[in-house]
Amino acid sequence: MTDLTPEQALSRLEIETPSWGYGDSGTRFATFQQPGRPRDVFERLDDAAEVQRLTGTAPSVALHFPWDQVDDLGALRAHAEQGGLRIGAVNPNLFQDPDYKLGSITHPDAGVRRKATDHLLECLKIAEELGSTAQSLWFADGTNYPGQDDLVGRRRRLLECLGEVYAALPEDQELLVEYKLFEPAFYATDLADWGSSLLVCQKLGERARVLVDLGHHAQGTNVEQIVALLGEEGRLGGFHFNNRKYADDDLIVGSVNPFELFLIFCELAGSEHPIPRLTIDQAHNVEAKVEAMVLSVVNIQEAYAKALLVDRDALAAAQAAGDVLAGHSALLDAYRTDVRPLCAKVRAGLGAAEDPVAALRASGYVEKITEERGATAAVAGGWGR
Numbered sequence: 001m002t003d004l005t006p007e008q009a010l011s012r013l014e015i016e017t018p019s020w021g022y023g024d025s026g027t028r029f030a031t032f033q034q035p036g037r038p039r040d041v042f043e044r045l046d047d048a049a050e051v052q053r054l055t056g057t058a059p060s061v062a063l064h065f066p067w068d069q070v071d072d073l074g075a076l077r078a079h080a081e082q083g084g085l086r087i088g089a090v091n092p093n094l095f096q097d098p099d100y101k102l103g104s105i106t107h108p109d110a111g112v113r114r115k116a117t118d119h120l121l122e123c124l125k126i127a128e129e130l131g132s133t134a135q136s137l138w139f140a141d142g143t144n145y146p147g148q149d150d151l152v153g154r155r156r157r158l159l160e161c162l163g164e165v166y167a168a169l170p171e172d173q174e175l176l177v178e179y180k181l182f183e184p185a186f187y188a189t190d191l192a193d194w195g196s197s198l199l200v201c202q203k204l205g206e207r208a209r210v211l212v213d214l215g216h217h218a219q220g221t222n223v224e225q226i227v228a229l230l231g232e233e234g235r236l237g238g239f240h241f242n243n244r245k246y247a248d249d250d251l252i253v254g255s256v257n258p259f260e261l262f263l264i265f266c267e268l269a270g271s272e273h274p275i276p277r278l279t280i281d282q283a284h285n286v287e288a289k290v291e292a293m294v295l296s297v298v299n300i301q302e303a304y305a306k307a308l309l310v311d312r313d314a315l316a317a318a319q320a321a322g323d324v325l326a327g328h329s330a331l332l333d334a335y336r337t338d339v340r341p342l343c344a345k346v347r348a349g350l351g352a353a354e355d356p357v358a359a360l361r362a363s364g365y366v367e368k369i370t371e372e373r374g375a376t377a378a379v380a381g382g383w384g385r
Ligand code: LRH
Pocket: 020, 091, 138, 178, 180, 213, 240, 248, 281
């Protein structure tokens, strides 16, 4: 619970955009390239800097390795800082190398586990050079058929590898452990739900916390309740914001279920704990990528603004009195408030645009990068590149 005014709290909101959200992305069916797409991580940072310029609320960028690998990490860090950005969470990639078909840190073969662990240890060093303070870990590890592997054996291998990584974790870094119900594994995913991640974090140590990706739950899951529970345990490390109608659709946050997003921010705004890392994790397969990211930041700002307007005293009184609908209405009143003027005022106060989407369209930025970068590459780059 903050004693800041909604305006003050909103002006302190910081959202992390994903480098891979600016690059090519698609489904198993196709990757459609967009004119003006960034050709390397430096241009992905340029697009992120434009989102920060327009919204004033997106000062950091999450990176993915090796998708964002460069020879000179110092030059990458400097390029980010020149754009008014800092490097956010480092995301190791243990889901594309053919060696990881049957798993990475859970793989039956010790040599493959060694290779996976070495990549995680390398990412600790990469983060140090980039000034990043978080390792954001997602493992595609899982099986497709009963009997394919020993589920307990995989668990022990996972804990052994992560134990080595946690022991090497620099003081200023934390581990964020993401879970996902399924895909690419379709029988058993080794980190399938919040409980599975929480148990791992509790075994590792205080600087290991759970990351909640909004697209990683079974249909009907009450995500805001998971947020409340993990927050109460002091183990809510961060979010991957996006939205879905069916599975891990990675659509624009707030575009399918804005009320759920509002309820998640009600839990965050009502918590004694500071707001955790707020990262967007989306794939803009058909929509304009830079505008999609700008709209996503605006949707998160508005959800938080509405949550900050909840009359907490009225809510608490209704809940204490068992007045069910008075409690519900206390949330509805805030949710139904038009917070666009408040958010516009806060953005203007930060030197950003009152209406970032309109400002982007009027800026000619997309036309400029399309001119500079050319229409599309000969061959689709595939995810994140
Ligand atoms: C997995 C995931 C993970 C990222 C990837 C791009 O579905 O959410 O967070 O590494 O998307």
